[in-house]
Amino acid sequence: MKPIVELMDVVKEFPLGKVTVRALRGVSLQIGRGEFVAIAGPSGSGKTTLLNQVGCVDTPTRGTVRIDGQSTSELAESALTKLRLHKLGFIFQTFNLVPVLDLAQNVELPLLLKGGLTRGERDRRVREIVDQVGLTEQLGQRPNELSGGQRQRVAIARALVTGPNIVLADEPTANLDSATGEQILDLMERLNRDQETTFIFSTHDSRVMAHARRLVTLVDGKISSDEATEAAA
Amino acid sequence: MSGFARLQLLVYMALRSLWAHKVKSLIVGSLIGFGTMLFVLGTALLDSIEGAIERSVVHSLSGHLQVYSADGKDELAIFGDMTMGGADWGRIDDFAVIDEVISKVDNVEAVVPMGINTAYMTRGSDLERTLGRMREMVRAGQVADARALVPKVKRLVGLLDADLRNQLVIAGEDSAAELKEKLARAERAASDALWATFDSEPLSVLEFLDTRVAPLAGEGRVMFIRYVGTDLGRFAEHFDRLKVVRGEMVPDGRRGILINQKYADRVLKIAAARLLDDLAEAREASIPIEGTAELAAKARRLKTQGGAIELMLDPDDAEALALKLATLLGVETERNGEALDLGVLLELFLTVDDDNAIARHAFFYEQVAPLVDVYPFSVGDVVTIRAWTRNNALKAVNVRVWGTFVFEGLERSELTGAANLLDLMTFRELYGQMTATDRAELEAIRDEVGVEFVGRDNAEDALFGGGDSVEIDIGADDDFDAVAEADLKREKRTMAVSEEFDAEMNRKGLVLNAAIMLEDGDRIAESKAAIAAAAEAAGLKLKVVDWQEASGVLGQLALVVRVILYIAIFIIFAVALVIINNSMLMATMERVREIGTLRAIGAQRGFVMAMFLLETLVLGLIAGGLGALAGAGIVIWLGNVGIPAQNEIMVFIFSGNRLFPTVGAEHLGLGVIIILIVSLVSTWYPARMATRVEPIEAMRGAD
Numbered sequence A: 001m002k003p004i005v006e007l008m009d010v011v012k013e014f015p016l017g018k019v020t021v022r023a024l025r026g027v028s029l030q031i032g033r034g035e036f037v038a039i040a041g042p043s044g045s046g047k048t049t050l051l052n053q054v055g056c057v058d059t060p061t062r063g064t065v066r067i068d069g070q071s072t073s074e075l076a077e078s079a080l081t082k083l084r085l086h087k088l089g090f091i092f093q094t095f096n097l098v099p100v101l102d103l104a105q106n107v108e109l110p111l112l113l114k115g116g117l118t119r120g121e122r123d124r125r126v127r128e129i130v131d132q133v134g135l136t137e138q139l140g141q142r143p144n145e146l147s148g149g150q151r152q153r154v155a156i157a158r159a160l161v162t163g164p165n166i167v168l169a170d171e172p173t174a175n176l177d178s179a180t181g182e183q184i185l186d187l188m189e190r191l192n193r194d195q196e197t198t199f200i201f202s203t204h205d206s207r208v209m210a211h212a213r214r215l216v217t218l219v220d221g222k223i224s225s226d227e228a229t230e231a232a233a
Numbered sequence B: 001m002s003g004f005a006r007l008q009l010l011v012y013m014a015l016r017s018l019w020a021h022k023v024k025s026l027i028v029g030s031l032i033g034f035g036t037m038l039f040v041l042g043t044a045l046l047d048s049i050e051g052a053i054e055r056s057v058v059h060s061l062s063g064h065l066q067v068y069s070a071d072g073k074d075e076l077a078i079f080g081d082m083t084m085g086g087a088d089w090g091r092i093d094d095f096a097v098i099d100e101v102i103s104k105v106d107n108v109e110a111v112v113p114m115g116i117n118t119a120y121m122t123r124g125s126d127l128e129r130t131l132g133r134m135r136e137m138v139r140a141g142q143v144a145d146a147r148a149l150v151p152k153v154k155r156l157v158g159l160l161d162a163d164l165r166n167q168l169v170i171a172g173e174d175s176a177a178e179l180k181e182k183l184a185r186a187e188r189a190a191s192d193a194l195w196a197t198f199d200s201e202p203l204s205v206l207e208f209l210d211t212r213v214a215p216l217a218g219e220g221r222v223m224f225i226r227y228v229g230t231d232l233g234r235f236a237e238h239f240d241r242l243k244v245v246r247g248e249m250v251p252d253g254r255r256g257i258l259i260n261q262k263y264a265d266r267v268l269k270i271a272a273a274r275l276l277d278d279l280a281e282a283r284e285a286s287i288p289i290e291g292t293a294e295l296a297a298k299a300r301r302l303k304t305q306g307g308a309i310e311l312m313l314d315p316d317d318a319e320a321l322a323l324k325l326a327t328l329l330g331v332e333t334e335r336n337g338e339a340l341d342l343g344v345l346l347e348l349f350l351t352v353d354d355d356n357a358i359a360r361h362a363f364f365y366e367q368v369a370p371l372v373d374v375y376p377f378s379v380g381d382v383v384t385i386r387a388w389t390r391n392n393a394l395k396a397v398n399v400r401v402w403g404t405f406v407f408e409g410l411e412r413s414e415l416t417g418a419a420n421l422l423d424l425m426t427f428r429e430l431y432g433q434m435t436a437t438d439r440a441e442l443e444a445i446r447d448e449v450g451v452e453f454v455g456r457d458n459a460e461d462a463l464f465g466g467g468d469s470v471e472i473d474i475g476a477d478d479d480f481d482a483v484a485e486a487d488l489k490r491e492k493r494t495m496a497v498s499e500e501f502d503a504e505m506n507r508k509g510l511v512l513n514a515a516i517m518l519e520d521g522d523r524i525a526e527s528k529a530a531i532a533a534a535a536e537a538a539g540l541k542l543k544v545v546d547w548q549e550a551s552g553v554l555g556q557l558a559l560v561v562r563v564i565l566y567i568a569i570f571i572i573f574a575v576a577l578v579i580i581n582n583s584m585l586m587a588t589m590e591r592v593r594e595i596g597t598l599r600a601i602g603a604q605r606g607f608v609m610a611m612f613l614l615e616t617l618v619l620g621l622i623a624g625g626l627g628a629l630a631g632a633g634i635v636i637w638l639g640n641v642g643i644p645a646q647n648e649i650m651v652f653i654f655s656g657n658r659l660f661p662t663v664g665a666e667h668l669g670l671g672v673i674i675i676l677i678v679s680l681v682s683t684w685y686p687a688r689m690a691t692r693v694e695p696i697e698a699m700r701g702a703d
């Protein structure tokens, strides 16, 4: 089966004045449908940079990134945006909900951007996914009325509501206490299993890594190890 | 379906965001609201005023359009300009030709010929007029009545005598002899020897006084007059604001002048009456006389007007009036055995203060006015109008005053009040066109003065000046015999006044301009072009202007106010623009992560753009909408109560004593369009900046 994410010799350099920061120094990686992958590595090793390439919010300096067979460097800005809308979901470290919208509206937002659904269909999808993240009670509340863990669950619901192929999460638990972080990981795992959505997340936390079925470790912009974990067994 | 839902969401987000920044929204909203209110109020008022000015201008004098010769150097100014009648508007040699061409153009209701000029008008001196009345009495066999006026004549002659003596004191050697001769005539007029023959030969006494003495008094009062020479019948038919208030319309085919009632009241009336009018009017409006410098000055002037009134009174009337005044003022008619002087009583009577102004005004019109000539002439009188012809000769024509008129609704306006209406034949004559009367007169001059030959070619020169062989000098003294002059004058005047003409004569011939009335006044621009084209096709060199252009400074008045309003609105919106622009730029910077997130989860740049534009637009429409409604509300309220015209110019501008403004959909519509433009322009740059925010901004840590 074709991999849903395919990186070939990806190099990402940031020109910084006279010097050039080489954040990724030739990364090749294939991720299949439904995988649950953690990206680990020390600070500055290039985890975020790697996820940005996969997330189509950035394109590589050299090398190729293919999402569902489509090379991202060949796409124009608007096509990349469309790709993100249709195939990707994002979970941010800082949750990034729209403050003026309530929970339901935040979750509905990607559906509205996508278009083509009736109000009833949208409502049904929103309820369904909000129910899955366990926030039905809080449906009409605004982000600042929710706890960090609740906010991140809203973000997860927002990422999943369009039924994306891949969900990307850069340190989704970094701003949460460990217990809440555990709950979020459990939720992600469950959704991964139920919906067969590919999850790729980065983390520093070894307890979080333990949830992953595959662990890719970056050191200095290169993959130092790529292995199946015990959870995979 | 979801496109609409997306818009709903954007509007919702805009509202939430505005609510989240209440203070900022309030400030920007007030600016937009105030600007829009001002816009709706201002444009509605201006349009109403323009409509009113149009009604004033179009239906009083200008018509919808005016045509005049393309040869004119100056621009037509129907209501006068700074040149005091010296403007060069060229001339149209034959009105019939342009009438023919223009009448056929679609939408043209009528073409009214015109010629505007400034001249001066005289009526005989008091002496001349008193003598005239006496002559009529004698001819009617009422010699006793005529004799009653003798003391008055003596008094007037006495004044003349005194005047000549004064002149003699300051006169040089060369004029002294002449003055002495005149003085001799005046003294003879005052002598008992002359009056002793009055009973037996009244007419010859009067003849002597009329021809030898009256001319010494000069021309009497000189009044500037501005007139519109026109086909009076046609004018009355198409300018429906014209209403004759005293006397009658000049009959078709007759010469004559209609005096504007406003001009009569403001300019022609004797000073005492005018001053009393002003003071009483001020008191009616509860304006204090003492505290108001202008009124106090008028009151002081009024006190000195007794002499002028006294001079006009017949002896019997004078006595009766003295009694009435004494009763009114509560003073004894006799003091120390001597009858109280009428002059003293009049001065007391004309001493007006805050308390008695209105009563004195009423008493004046009830008791004094009927005894004197409040106006320098009455309806039916003949006046002499003098104008400089185009050859710079002074031309005098006698013309009968048939009546006075007002432009209905504009009675108080001095602008329309400045125009008097004269028949076209007389206008042409004063302008310097040769008429049948002129030719007859030329013959007369030739016979009288004995010029051997006045050829056809130099006839006009001879008549209007320019040649040295013949000159008609109207002054009181001249080289040829005064009797001959007086006779000549009389003959000329009779001819001019009694001459009749037919409509065709009126139509054929010189005019300066012509007013065009349209059937549909909303199609001015279209008809203007059509008339210009028709004139061009007919080979006529004409300028066609609309009423606004034709009314000179006045037409531009509304334009000036409009420009000021637009500048004020522009400044308000420019300030709003800068404030909105700044605050939205700040918002863009504050919301970088939010924008990045939206972009990351799949919002296109257009969505972000719309998000920002809508935020301002929603604010603009709410605040602007409220402002527009407030503006419309004020206009509607004003439309009900009316805005009173504070002064005479405003009566003209308001086309009546009150302006009832109206507001239309176009004012609100334009207001909305302006809000749209301001919102879009002010937010365009910040919104563009927002679209440049990269989705990667969403990924940056919480720093």
Ligand SMILES: Nc1ncnc2c1ncn2[C@@H]1O[C@H](COP(=O)(O)OP(=O)(O)OP(=O)(O)O)[C@@H](O)[C@H]1O
Pocket: A014, A016, A021, A022, A023, A041, A042, A043, A044, A045, A046, A047, A048, A049, A050
């Ligand atoms: N936009 C950028 N401009 C310049 N340098 C950058 C930029 N983004 C990342 N880098 C550099 O690239 C390297 C990799 O950074 P990256 O953020 O991917 O590391 P990371 O593994 O996510 O680290 P952390 O665990 O601290 O989040 C670092 O040295 C960083 O300084």
Ligand SMILES: [Mg+2]
Pocket: A047, A048, A049, A170
């Ligand atoms: Mg990182």
